[in-house]
Amino acid sequence: MALVRSSAAAAALRALNGSCSLIGGLPRSSNALRIRCFSSLMSPPSTAVVYDQHGAPDAVTRVMEMPPVPVKESDVCVKMLASPINPSDVNRIEGVYPVRPEVPAVGGYEGVGEVYSTGAAVKDLSPGDLVIPSPPSSGMWQTYVVKDQSMWHKIDKDSPIEYAATITVNPLTALRMLEDFVSMKAGDSVVQNGATSIVGQCIIQIAKSRDIRSVNIIRDRAGSDEASEMLKKLGADEVFTESQLEVKNVKSLLGNVSEPALGFNCVGGNAASLVMKFLRQGGAMVTYGGMSKKPITVSTSSFIFKDLSLRGFWLQKWMVSDKAIECRQMIDYLLDLAQEGKLKYEMELVPFSNFKLALDKAMGKLGSHPKQVLKF
């Protein structure tokens, strides 16, 4: 792993130096220049993925050594264990995500770690506890993270690390979108594109656990047959590639699945039009991703004759502070499902030293790959 020193390290050093002061009133006699730091407790040095400017993530990110930082009274220093590379992490680095940290910044927004040390005022967390940032928080792609105790949620020590690292952003989105838009009952159905995404895989399983059927659209690509099989094993009722839906009446392919009242759009472009074609009169399509970077085109008849509703969902907006407790309860619920084997999704754990390769895979440069999860 290339270790690069840059202005971010210098800034961190400046911040660190700024937290120390000379002891007031002491004569600066002899050779002893006595220095007192505000906090005697410091984090270990951290290895981090840093970007100094926005741009193409493979061009602007650097893996570098960060100096120790103070662990203040109510801070908790966490030794990170794992953190995924999500599409929104890429967008934050690119500078196209609506809310993003100021540069220089450390990448990553969710993850899991073990408490390493705590400030003097921390009572509810102890070294060794397994914690996740909740709500998620920037700066997770590094070996040690120091944040206020309120930022950390203690989870079951036996939680599988890769699920704990990824449980918030995507599974919680799937859960909320299934519950917040259309009231569903057993026997109802949903339709979605981007079904191989983690959100898509979670939608299939959570829907199945409620006897809700799922119609799934995936893109045409090498390995689409295997992807279709994988989704069916998770509980997908129907899986179609986009090209299989080039028929006059897509609903003729529904078999004994009811016409969906709710659709999820992860992709845009043609894949969004296909979701709308499956929806029944008065149905709603919720857009939560734009993986194809293509706009959504809606026919006039979809509005006049089908009265479709087009909605949107953004987890970051949903997780306003008054949802903090609720949000943690949902995360515990989802983690329990994962621990019981009732919620699964494809992931590839990658050593942190292979960050650049993982980034290339996450950005689709090397074809389709499971979710890349950095292991520190």
Ligand SMILES: NC(=O)c1ccc[n+]([C@@H]2O[C@H](COP(=O)([O-])OP(=O)(O)OC[C@H]3O[C@@H](n4cnc5c(N)ncnc54)[C@H](OP(=O)(O)O)[C@@H]3O)[C@@H](O)[C@H]2O)c1
């Ligand atoms: N709005 C929110 O609050 C919210 C929350 C969570 C996630 N999201 C969004 O949800 C989407 C999925 O996230 P994720 O982490 O679940 O995904 P993921 O597991 O990283 O998987 C990426 C998905 O995108 C598909 N894909 C990649 N490039 C594509 C392209 N050019 N055209 C069509 N499909 C493409 C992949 O299909 P293949 O399998 O065929 O490669 C795969 O299904 C992202 O856009 C993410 O930003 C939004």
